[in-house]
Amino acid sequence: MAFLSLTLCAHYSCKKDASIPENNTISEQMYSAGQKSITADIIKTSDGGYLMVGTSYTNSPIEGDIVAIKTDARGIQQWTTSMGKASEMGSGSLNGQTVHYDEEGVKVVEESDGSFTIAGNRTYIAYPNINSSHGVKKHTKIVFYQLSSTGTATSTDGVELKSNDEFTERISDFKIDASSGTSKYILTGYTTDVNNSKPFYNTNTDLTDMFVMSLDNNFNFNWYEQNAAYGLQGKDYGTSVAITPDGYAVIGTTQTIHSGSTPSTKFLVTLFDKATGTPTKRSFHDSQGYDVEGGYSVYDATTQNITFVGNVVGGSLTIAQLDANLSTQYPTNQGFELLTPSSNGAFKASSIAIVPNNGGFVISSTKSDNLGQDICITKVENDFSLSSTVDWPHYYKTNNGINTNMHWAGPVLPSVDANGNLQYAYTGTFNANTFTSQIGWVLF
Template sequence: MESERIKIGKVVLFGILLLALVFVSVGCANGAITPRAWERTFGGDGYDLAYSVLETSDGGYLFAGKTSSYGAGYDDAWLIKTDSNGTEQWNKTYGGVGYDGAYSVLQASDGGYVFAGYLADDAWLVKTDSYGTEQWNKTYGGIYGDSAKSLIKTSDSGYIFAGYTNSYSFGKPDFWVVRTDSNGTELWNKTYGGTSFDYANAVQKTSDGGYIIAGSTRSYGAGSYDAWLIKEKTELPVCNINTGKNYSKIQDAIDDSETKERHIIAVDAGTYFEHVVVYKSITLRGVNIPVLNAGGIGSAITVTANGCIIEGFNVTGSGSNYADAGIKVNSNNNEIKNNIAYLNNNYGIYLSGSSDSLLANNTALKNYYGIRLDNSFNNILTNNAANFNDYGIDLAFSSNNTLFITLPIQTTYVELESGE
């Protein structure tokens, strides 16, 4: 009896399995289980990789990566364009004789493409036309290893890429976000991280107008490496507090017709590459010490309006012409306070023909002149540190200025008129 039950059970089980196979066959025939549409391989006898792919506006596909089978160097950045069936239409390589690659690609508004990656030890953006012909390329970074891993378009047709930097970190790689205009010119960059290894791998826009960055960190968290997510409130880090409007550049905020006298413009932390001219009586306030880099030409900040407040900036990279400075003031009744003037080729802070202004709690380091007053009168200088400059504080052809010195100060060269 027991053996009969076992036989019946086996028959029932066989029937269930057979019925399942029939349903699968019918399902396949009716399209319920879709087979693979197609697959393709691309490359030669070397090491060829694809890191990013997109559907193009003509219904085809484009992928970005790197190749050692083709190109000029050990590895070259690589774009391949296909039709909707994966048939290759063109492929192009980009780079030099070293190790180069593309990690992220998107289609530009003109139908061309932009990819982000690395050129040797620099982060790299390349713009092409719709056939892959290069239109421009820009590199970003310093003397150590920097790379772009992920790329998005901004609301004003510029770009933001996320990656990592060794050049601007605290000794080990940091998260790095760089904002450019539509031609790849850097507008600002930001770093995030601690004392260990931190890598940003992805960036995306968010519905509130900001962006979010994802990657890994050894500086924070519970383990050896932890996932790390950072949300930024806006892709536009300059804000007019009075109007609520946001901008990508400091000068744009000043130039806006809605920016009036006594307005406050706040600038988030980051590095900005501008020559800012303050010709309205406003407060320009840095939040968490943004860096304003003049790029070796002219002055980082020039104040021509009366009654301005400039505070909380690290100004650097001014030119070497006579009047170039980190902060240059050609007006009266201003407050220049809580700034750092560092590595300027001429003056850190320079007052020329300026009267009745306050310089307070500023630090001038490693400039040619730390602080210079030229034909300036009735100013107050208090709690300013000027060290490791070629010349510390220089009071030239100026009178009736008051100095309160409570910090170490370098005064190896001082030119004084009577009344100082």
């Protein structure tokens, strides 16, 4: 069950010895934030530490709460905060029913004053009455929480967007744009409130649309864009947003329904005007009929290039690069390049980051094979070749990969230490296929 009120809790981090990383590891920490914990995001904080955000399940594997874990530079836990709206009587179509909330932590940013803003998804679960033991999942809404630098929440219930509309809207990414002197939150994800006027719209097959939103720092809408070709006829998702000097580039996937055959999915990058949310340019990326997923991006302000990664469904990683006007920089066409860190298994992308000092890129992904799922951190050189040096790729495996435990990759963050050495910190969900999974932090 979701917590009946906002709870602030602290747990000692514990070292797990069931799994070992394959490459040199400087430090490793695991955190118990409930009966079951799942990670989603990590940032390096202004004090040199880290903040991880995810979901914790204390009493039930069905209904969760958002959890934030703050550590020092060595991964030693400093505080933990859990956030969840209290159960209550429903309204609208849920009138007369008891509603619980399943909350999922997705992204976190640090504000200029050292506080934190966390974005997540809140799913309504309706029970016939307060004594019922079985509920039914209903719509999902985007929710924001704000924490002080010491982990104190400013609101028990957070701020929920579009509370009065009973359709699903889920966030995948958000960033702060302070280029105009006033902070704005830029969001992307998907909505089931599909737009009937977009090209190729089909009422029988159009299930979700991408969206992009601009909010002020009080979570009021500057604009909400849901017009014009947010995908095609099927399931369309916004995965990440890149802030460029002239617009917001939303990267995601779009699905086409083919008569008499299965849907096909390609990457779609859309550039939006910052002031109005009007789409100004689009770029589609597919190759050899592959179905793809993901679209995690990073923007390099020096080169003004957007680089994004994803993966072929059940296969290799993918990578492509555009300039700020969405002109393709790599590969030479509007497709993508395949990256295969090893000769066997399938990869699911989680993040991409720029390596300091013009060092290329680093990608986190989850590798699946018949031995389970492992975390794979891959280095890509500036020419987009896979690094072949001795430390790459970096794997986190269970007992050298000899049993079927599952470890899911979260984002990876490269940085330079006080001695000028490159380090990489990443978060993940460890033993993800158990009811006692943990959020972890690894530095190598």
